[in-house]
Amino acid sequence: MSGCAALVLALVVALAACSNEPVAPPPPAPIPTPQPEPTRLVVGVGADDMGAGFNPHLLAHQSPVTTALATLVLPSVFRADADGTMHLDQTIATSAEVTATEPFTVSYELNLEASWSTNAPIAAEDFVYLWEQMRSQPGVADAAGYQLITEVRSRAGGKAVDVVFSHPYPAWQHLFSDLLPAHILKDAPGSWTGALTDGIPASGGPFRVTSVDRARGEVLLARNDLYWDTPTVLDELLLRRMGPQELAPALAAGDVDVALPEAEPDVRTALGGVQPAPKLQLSPEPIVTQLGMRADGGPLADARTRRGIAMLLDRDAIRAAVAPEALAADAFGLAPSQPGYASTEPPDTPVRHDPAAAAQLLASAGWSRDLTTGRWAVAGGPVSLVIGAANDRAEDVDVARVVAQQLDAAGIDVTLVGPSAVELFGQAAVPAVPPSPSPTPSPTAQSGGPAATPTQPAPAPTPPATTSATPATTTPALPPAPGGVQVDLMVLPRTVGGDPGTELASDYGCPAPTALVPDPPRPPTGFCFPALRPALDELLSATPRPETAGAVEQVLWAQLPFLPLFQPVNLVVSTPAADAVTGIGPGPLASGPLTGAPTWRVPAE
Structure with a gap:
């Protein structure tokens, strides 16, 4: 281009810039279409209680929620x-x-x-x-x-x-x-119980615990994004504590899709008006509730006194008052819901409610009864039994209250204490604190009489007059328990659903000191019967004889370190929509109804 032509072009451009003619604006940017927030795939699960903690290996932490978390997280x-x-x-x-x-x-x-x-x-x-x-x-x-x-x-x-x-x-x-995650727990003092009280610190399964809110009664599980196998369909699984009156409207509103309440008449009544009607299935828990009797000292060190106390109690009435749909338990090994279960109670010397036979046994052990007051005494003083129930296990406390009512009516002074479950099942002496006030009992429970909750710290147990081996020999008085009281009777669970021989040896054996464990832990009730050890060892061996388990059961009925009460039963409640996409059922006894949750889908609205 020549210099003249370039000058003309520059003038034209300058004149155009000074012109009043409007310049067309650029077209507006397109308005973005609003995108819906990702739908969170959440299933709500109702439960009676969150439990005392989430270590599945502790008796103190046994609960349906602990079973569910162990199945899905560990x-x-x-x-x-x-x-x-x-x-x-x-x-x-x-x-x-x-x-x-x-x-x-x-x-x-x-x-x-x-x-x-x-x-x-x-x-x-x-x-x-x-x-x-x-x-x-x-x-x-x-x-x-x-x-x-x-x-x-x-x-x-x-x-x-x-x-x-x-x-x-x-x-x-x-x-x-x-x-359990050793890299987190192994060097932290008290972590065996403390680190799993309000959660599980790491997951090795398809879900992980993201939060535990005990005040709201909620445990939230989320998909474990680092899980190396098939991921869960659900984003989250929310477990919520709710009673019968809360459960029915929550199911009707879709706030929860399935629930695992204890099988009780008031739950069935509350669910009766829900439409569409939910599906109800029975799901036995992998525990048997029992009454432990302290055998290493105190008023119940003599086997005759333990049997006498058992015959003062009406086990059917205890179950009817606390867990009317539970399964009556009359064995020390298998639970009532397990294949092959049968009562092992000796027909010739049953441990049934029989006050007259109980009086004879107690008298033979050196107890005496005041004919005027009807109260029992031993060694010149009134018999006073301390009954322990874990304050963080509500049903155990209910059982203890009914036991206390029955023993008080039979002429025995009793005091209830309510320590934590970890303290009660793991320590020889526990804090002398009463259990928290219980909710208003049902009419059935009220028939047992007033609860025997103390207003003062529990007294130290009275030492027994005799031992079971030699009635004329006195049992040495135990020293006062430092910082607490020693419990004579305790309500506690025993686990079921594993290997039967291992469970018998675990529940009723007393391990001998070894180089690795020179001071093995004391059993919860202190029961140790050396004559049982060969039979229990045989049950752990490769060739146990078929009759050995039965022989162990007969010795246990004679010694009676524990009195079997019942196997708790829950309801598996599911709306029709939830049932269609979860297929929820009782599940294996050891892992429970939430076993299949990794493949669940969200119910259609």
């Missing part, structure tokens, strides 16, 4: 199906087998992808931690198998484990269920 090498058969969970271990017989050794090859939600691997240290706690901590469930382990060896950088036993143990597949 890793297990083997899992039981509906008939109790154990199956290897290959998301955790690719193989587990007996690799040597001398010494008996089980080798585990762990899934290389299996890890905690903290990114720490699920590894040999988790096996070691659980073994160490189960052999040494008080108040644990099903410890006998772990007590047979002499060594846990790590291989392959912790992704292979060799477990060595003192002798062959055929029920080894029941071990190392509900592993």
Whole structure:
């Protein structure tokens, strides 16, 4: 272009810039279409109570919520199906087998992808931690198998484990269920109970615990995004505490989709008006509620006094007042809901409500009854029994109140104490605090008479007059319990659904000191009957005789360290919409109704 032409062009552009002609604005930007927020796939689950804590290996923490969390959050090498058969969970271990017989050794090859939600691997240290706690901590469930382990060896950088036993143990597949995150818990003092009181600090399963709000009664589970296997369909699973009067409107409004209340008449009544009618199924809990009697000292050290106390009690009335739809229990091993269960109570010397027979037994043990007042005395003073029930286990407290009413009516002074479950099941002496006031009892419960709650700290138990072995020999008085009182009777659960021989040995054995555990923990009631040890050891061996379990049951009925009461039963409640997408049912006894929750979908509205 020539210089002249360029000058002309520049003038034209300048004149156009000075013109008053409007310049067309650019077209407006398109308005973005509002995007809906992602739908959170949440299923609400109603429950009676949140429980005292979430360590599935502690008697103190046994509850339907703890069972659910353990099933969905914690890793297990083997899992039981509906008939109790154990199956290897290959998301955790690719193989587990007996690799040597001398010494008996089980080798585990762990899934290389299996890890905690903290990114720490699920590894040999988790096996070691659980073994160490189960052999040494008080108040644990099903410890006998772990007590047979002499060594846990790590291989392959912790992704292979060799477990060595003192002798062959055929029920080894029941071990190392509900592993706990050792990398978080092993060095924290008190973490065995404290760290799992208000949650589970890491997940090794398809869900993780994101929050526990005890004031609101809510536990929120969310999908574990670091889970290495098939992810859950649901984003969240919300467990909510609610009573019968709250449950019916919550189901009708869709605030909860399924519920696991205790099977009680008032629950059925409250649900009667819900439309469409929910589906109801019975789901026995994996525990049996029992009354423990202190056997290592105090007024009940003599087996005759324990039997006498049992015959003063009306177990059917206790169950009717507290858990009318529970299953009556008359055995120390299998629970009423398990295949093969039958009453083992001796027909010739039954432990049934029989005040006359009870009076004869108590008199033979040195007790006497004032014919004017009807009150019992021993060693020159009134008999006074301390009854303990964990204040954080509401149904146990209800049982204790009815027991106290019946014993008071039979002429025995009683005092109720309500320590925490961890204290009651793990300590020889507990704080002398009364249980919290109970809600207004049902008309059935009121028939038992007034509750015997103390207004003063509980007195120290009266030492017994005689022992069961030699009636003429006095039992030495125990020293006062420092910082608390010693409990004569306690309400506590025993776990069921595992290996029957292991459960009998765990519940009624007393482990001998070893080099690894020179001071083994005291059983909750202090019961130790050395004559039972050979039979209990046989039940843990490879070749127990068929009659051995029955013989153990007969000794237990004679010694009566515990009085079986009932197996609690829950209702599985589901709306028709929830039933269609969850298929919820009672589930395996050990893992419960929420076993299939990883595949649940959200009910259609």
